[in-house]
Amino acid sequence: MSSAVEQTLGVKRFGRILRIPTPTPFGVGDINSYVILPEPGSDELVLIDTGVGTDEAWQFLQAGFNEYDYAIEDITLLLLTHAHTDHFGQASRIRDVSGCEIWGHENVYSTVEGFLPSEERIKEEKAFLRGFGFSAEMYDKAYDYREFIGEIYKPCKLDREFKDNDVVPINGFDLKVIHTPGHCPEEVVFWQVESRQMFSGDHLLPDVTPVCLLDFPASPGAERTHTLSQYYQSADKVIPYDISHIYPSHGDVFEDHRALIAGYKLSTERRLLKISKILEQYGMLTPFEVGQYLFPKVWEDQLYAVISEVMGHLDLMFDEGFVTMHEVESVVHYKLHRVPRPGAIFKPVSY
Numbered sequence: 001m002s003s004a005v006e007q008t009l010g011v012k013r014f015g016r017i018l019r020i021p022t023p024t025p026f027g028v029g030d031i032n033s034y035v036i037l038p039e040p041g042s043d044e045l046v047l048i049d050t051g052v053g054t055d056e057a058w059q060f061l062q063a064g065f066n067e068y069d070y071a072i073e074d075i076t077l078l079l080l081t082h083a084h085t086d087h088f089g090q091a092s093r094i095r096d097v098s099g100c101e102i103w104g105h106e107n108v109y110s111t112v113e114g115f116l117p118s119e120e121r122i123k124e125e126k127a128f129l130r131g132f133g134f135s136a137e138m139y140d141k142a143y144d145y146r147e148f149i150g151e152i153y154k155p156c157k158l159d160r161e162f163k164d165n166d167v168v169p170i171n172g173f174d175l176k177v178i179h180t181p182g183h184c185p186e187e188v189v190f191w192q193v194e195s196r197q198m199f200s201g202d203h204l205l206p207d208v209t210p211v212c213l214l215d216f217p218a219s220p221g222a223e224r225t226h227t228l229s230q231y232y233q234s235a236d237k238v239i240p241y242d243i244s245h246i247y248p249s250h251g252d253v254f255e256d257h258r259a260l261i262a263g264y265k266l267s268t269e270r271r272l273l274k275i276s277k278i279l280e281q282y283g284m285l286t287p288f289e290v291g292q293y294l295f296p297k298v299w300e301d302q303l304y305a306v307i308s309e310v311m312g313h314l315d316l317m318f319d320e321g322f323v324t325m326h327e328v329e330s331v332v333h334y335k336l337h338r339v340p341r342p343g344a345i346f347k348p349v350s351y
């Protein structure tokens with residue numbers, strides 16, 4: 001679960017990289033957009049992530065460019081780490097004024113459709129969440145932000161979809177795409193091999209643990225991705241990279257991604273123990289009930305984040321045989337089988 005962080009990072013240049021933070025209406029604070037400045041004699045200007053689609057964010061972005069004698073209108077290529085509103089919100093407006101191309105992962109559309117679902121889809125999602133102990137009213141409350149999404153986010157088409165291991169050609173600054181799903185299905189990080197720098201999106205954040213959002217199956221009865229397990233597979237994929245500096249979407253530039261990931265794993269293990277204790281004390285529970293015990297103060301206001309967090313951990317425990325699943329009146333219940341000791345879930349990664 002993220003905790004709110006106040007950030008006041010300024011516009012800052014790191015070699016060819018320019019960081020422009022812009023404000024968001026979310027607890028996470030500012031989002032960092034990154035600009036790859038052109039080589040001398042070139043007019044290639046690349047932007048990574050856009051900020052939310054508000055006039056305020058637009059003005060911050062434009063002011064950041066202006067400080068270095070550029071303008072949003074000069075952008076030639078927009079790259080997306082993923083399709084969340086704070087990363088993609090200005091994309092169509094930027095394309096309108098600059099004529100740039102927009103590239104993102106091929107899974108972008110699954111997230112975009114999730115923001116603005118059809119009536120039919122909403123019915124399916126309600127039924128799906130009922131299976132975790134959610135009432136229809138809770139669903140409505142969990143998604144009451146959707147109206148607001150329309151104000152800060154305008155979906156638009158991608159000009160190119162990239163895949164894991166694709167290379168984005170930039171003069172003297174090629175970026176390798178590493179697909180790192182978990183926080184969301186389309187999340188990627190960008191790796192600049194010569195300078196050993198990485199743009200980590202929301203995959204690696206120095207001040208908060210990335211939330212791994214609950215996956216809604218594409219159709220009723222279809223398989224659901226275990227997003228927290230998927231997140232750690234992605235994190236393990238990044239561990240071997242010999243990175244000098246990491247540029248995250250939220251928070252300041254940092255260096256030691258291995259220490260950061262080790263810290264995430266420790267906090268996940270601590271939460272698994274907490275869930276074990278809850279199940280030991282109260283017996284068989286629905287995921288929703290686990291959420292109430294695990295987050296007694298915030299569950300009501302953060303239903304989607306809480307159910308995502310709970311299911312991520314229960315999935316990890318189930319996959320490793322620490323809990324069993326039981327269906328009672330079409331609602332899934334979890335029962336503790338054995339307590340996961342530290343080191344039981346995460347295996348060391350060699351590099």
Ligand SMILES: [Zn+2]
Nearest residue numbers: 082084183202
């Ligand atoms: Zn995100």
